[in-house]
Amino acid sequence: MSEVLLAAEGMTRRFGGLLANHKVNIQLERGVLHALLGPNGAGKSTCINMLSGDLPPSEGTIRYKGEDITALTAYQRSRIGIGRSYQRTNIFPKFTVLENCRLAAQSRKPRPWSLLTNALRMPEAVERARAAINEAGLSGREDRVAGTMSHGEQRQLEIAMVLATDAEVLLLDEPLAGMGSEESAQMVTLLNRLKATRAILLVEHDMDAVFAVADRITVMVNGQVLESGSPEQIRNSPDVQAAYLGHEAEHE
Amino acid sequence: MNSRTSTIFKLAVLAGVLAFPAFGSDFYAEMVAKVLILAIFAMSLDLLVGFTGLVSFGHAAYFGIAAYAVALMTPKYDPANLWLALPASVLAAGLAAFVIGLFVLRTKGIYFIMVTLAFAQMAYYVFHDTPVGGGSDGIYLNFKPDAAIAGWAPFDLNEPLHLYYFVVAAMLAVYGLLKLVLRSPFGRVLVGIRSNEHRMLSLGYATFRYKLAAFTLAGALAGVAGFLYAVLFGFVTPEYLSWHKSGDVLLMVILGGMGNLAGAIAGAVALVGLQEIFTSVTKHWQLLMGLTIVAAVLFMPGGLTATPARILARINGGKTNE
Numbered sequence: 001m002s003e004v005l006l007a008a009e010g011m012t013r014r015f016g017g018l019l020a021n022h023k024v025n026i027q028l029e030r031g032v033l034h035a036l037l038g039p040n041g042a043g044k045s046t047c048i049n050m051l052s053g054d055l056p057p058s059e060g061t062i063r064y065k066g067e068d069i070t071a072l073t074a075y076q077r078s079r080i081g082i083g084r085s086y087q088r089t090n091i092f093p094k095f096t097v098l099e100n101c102r103l104a105a106q107s108r109k110p111r112p113w114s115l116l117t118n119a120l121r122m123p124e125a126v127e128r129a130r131a132a133i134n135e136a137g138l139s140g141r142e143d144r145v146a147g148t149m150s151h152g153e154q155r156q157l158e159i160a161m162v163l164a165t166d167a168e169v170l171l172l173d174e175p176l177a178g179m180g181s182e183e184s185a186q187m188v189t190l191l192n193r194l195k196a197t198r199a200i201l202l203v204e205h206d207m208d209a210v211f212a213v214a215d216r217i218t219v220m221v222n223g224q225v226l227e228s229g230s231p232e233q234i235r236n237s238p239d240v241q242a243a244y245l246g247h248e249a250e251h252e
Numbered sequence: 253m254n255s256r257t258s259t260i261f262k263l264a265v266l267a268g269v270l271a272f273p274a275f276g277s278d279f280y281a282e283m284v285a286k287v288l289i290l291a292i293f294a295m296s297l298d299l300l301v302g303f304t305g306l307v308s309f310g311h312a313a314y315f316g317i318a319a320y321a322v323a324l325m326t327p328k329y330d331p332a333n334l335w336l337a338l339p340a341s342v343l344a345a346g347l348a349a350f351v352i353g354l355f356v357l358r359t360k361g362i363y364f365i366m367v368t369l370a371f372a373q374m375a376y377y378v379f380h381d382t383p384v385g386g387g388s389d390g391i392y393l394n395f396k397p398d399a400a401i402a403g404w405a406p407f408d409l410n411e412p413l414h415l416y417y418f419v420v421a422a423m424l425a426v427y428g429l430l431k432l433v434l435r436s437p438f439g440r441v442l443v444g445i446r447s448n449e450h451r452m453l454s455l456g457y458a459t460f461r462y463k464l465a466a467f468t469l470a471g472a473l474a475g476v477a478g479f480l481y482a483v484l485f486g487f488v489t490p491e492y493l494s495w496h497k498s499g500d501v502l503l504m505v506i507l508g509g510m511g512n513l514a515g516a517i518a519g520a521v522a523l524v525g526l527q528e529i530f531t532s533v534t535k536h537w538q539l540l541m542g543l544t545i546v547a548a549v550l551f552m553p554g555g556l557t558a559t560p561a562r563i564l565a566r567i568n569g570g571k572t573n574e
Contacts, residue, residue, distance in 0.1 A: 052454065078456030090454075092447040103444050107456040112438040112465070119440040165455055 002029040005199040011060035020046040028199040035214035043223040052084040053077040083167025085158040087174045093147030101129035104164035136160035152183035288423045294504040294516035296473035302511030305446030310372025316493030318345040318475030319482035323391040331395035342475040349471020380490040390489030509555025
């Protein structure tokens with residue numbers, strides 16, 4: 001069995017009377033790409049927000065490498081190795097690609113007191129940033145101003161920034177949203193490459209992409225886990241077909 | 253303006269400032285010193301407004317607290333020691349900013365503007381309505397601080413010329429310090445917070461601590477300005493902490509161009525210059541001032557420092573269209 005990095009148990013979140021997540025259990029293992037599927041409003045975003053620390057859970061425990069991290073805030077979780085990307089592109093639009101990633105890398109050794117250091121020449125951070133840019137497939141675009149790049153490239157930058165923080169757990173919120181087919185294919189290749197050394201949670205709408213890369217799939221409906229298993233199991237599950245496809249039909 | 257022209261321009265201005273006392277009268281030398289002090293004040297606020305994205309509307313509080321600190325530390329019939337009074341005043345302003353920062357930095361946007369104003373008003377009324385600092389009359393500073401170190405004085409602030417160059421040196425020191433801060437890892441984080449604080453959190457930065465450090469540093473540097481202002485004019489009044497003063501310094505930052513130290517300096521020059529011109533023309537000078545500021549905001553987005561580049565772009569744009 002592979003190493004479990006992040007595990008949530010009985011994770012629950014209420015918004016007033018609404019149960020956005022109810023007793024969700026989910027495990028992320030190194031080398032495994034775990035996809036989270038579900039119709040709109042199923043609670044996927046709430047789930048990823050609780051895992052990343054953006055939202056405190058009402059109940060339940062979250063463990064990282066066996067330690068209880070439920071009380072840790074978003075920045076503390078980032079410091080220990082949990083990185084996330086956002087559904088709506090969340091970058092520094094006026095900075096260059098390199099500076100976006102350099103700032104992400106600087107967070108590992110922030111050195112706020114060394115006022116005599118020129119931040120742009122911190123070798124470690126710059127190297128890590130360049131490595132992340134290459135890994136995310138953005139080499140050659142280091143000096144582009146992030147906000148002027150195409151939507152697909154900005155999505156790649158989202159990932160590059162998470163990589164620059166050396167995260168071991170990647171929580172990726174719809175990295176394929178709004179991408180063209182060619183860009184999607186590149187991203188799928190990238191995800192396949194990344195999962196070798198990390199644990200990945202992929203929240204995604206694009207079914208084809210999910211079945212192409214996921215090793216494990218969890219399906220959520222109405223804030224609860226409906227089914228969790230291999231892509232084969234999920235594909236053939238009558239429950240999933242009834243619930244998920246039924247919901248999809250309602251939306252259309 | 254490319255960086256080389258801009259460097260040459262800055263050096264020319266510095267040479268002008270250094271040579272000024274040889275040509276200008278004492279009255280104008282004092283006015284230049286006043287502008288330089290306000291430039292320090294504006295640069296300190298720009299660290300918050302322009303670089304960290306924190307629009308503080310109560311920055312005069314720290315200016316005033318340091319001014320009162322030196323006045324209260326000066327005995328009635330003796331000068332205070334400069335090397336004690338200056339750090340102590342700056343520390344007092346920084347400490348006040350640290351404590352107030354703990355509260356105000358929990359808010360954002362319009363609420364932040366309101367609570368910074370509220371705390372500054374509280375500080376204003378402490379000096380205005382209690383006997384601590386002589387009430388609404390303020391305090392006279394009978395003696396300028398003494399620069400003696402173990403009996404030997406390298407300069408004498410009672411000499412207008414010495415005081416003038418002391419102010420110039422302080423302005424250069426603050427400018428240099430802020431330049432260093434802004435290029436350091438700490439400074440880059442502040443600019444990141446201004447751009448997207450949420451993402452900075454998710455990248456692992458404890459943004460509250462960075463903002464608190466910036467707020468404290470900005471307060472301390474406003475204290476440098478307040479100290480010098482009190483020493484230059486020889487008295488302090490509660491008006492130093494008033495919201496007019498907070499508004500004036502915010503105007504300097506906006507007029508000069510936010511997020512640009514040279515802009516803050518240009519804004520201080522422009523605001524004091526306009527005040528001088530308008531008060532000599534009419535009693536209703538504030539009306540003219542208001543109109544000028546409205547026009548500046550409308551026609552010079554990005555402030556004074558962005559204007560040369562905009563004009564150049566327009567000229568070049570015109571050429572390529574032919």
